Amino acid sequence: VRWMMYWIVFALFMATETFTDLLISWFPFYYEVKMAFVIWLLSPYTRGASLLYRKFIHPTLSRKEKEIDTYIIQARERSYEAMVRFGKRGLNMAATAAVQAATKSQGMLAGRLRSFSMQDLRSIPDEA
16 A cells, blocks of 8 residues: 555656656756655655655545546547547558559569560560
């Protein structure tokens, strides 16, 4: 449970860090403070991740649990529909590519056979 709390808090930290790095990375000792914060989160003595999780994250998740479940169900349905749609599109593209390759190779094959037959006819001496 302790590690679950840490990784949830750390994931949220990493998500916010992406934007804060752009805005406040020019502050003096910014990277040192960030490193100290991660150590504080990880330390078994301070239990920073557990503190943040229990005070802020868990109550927020508990309040929004039904909304989160609804979003997960919607995402599952949309992802299934998207996979079916992209699967159909991919199969259509593969079938079109196969037909085009077959028609091109058939034309090349006929051209090769024609060139071989013309060479064979030329190699026969004219007797008449």
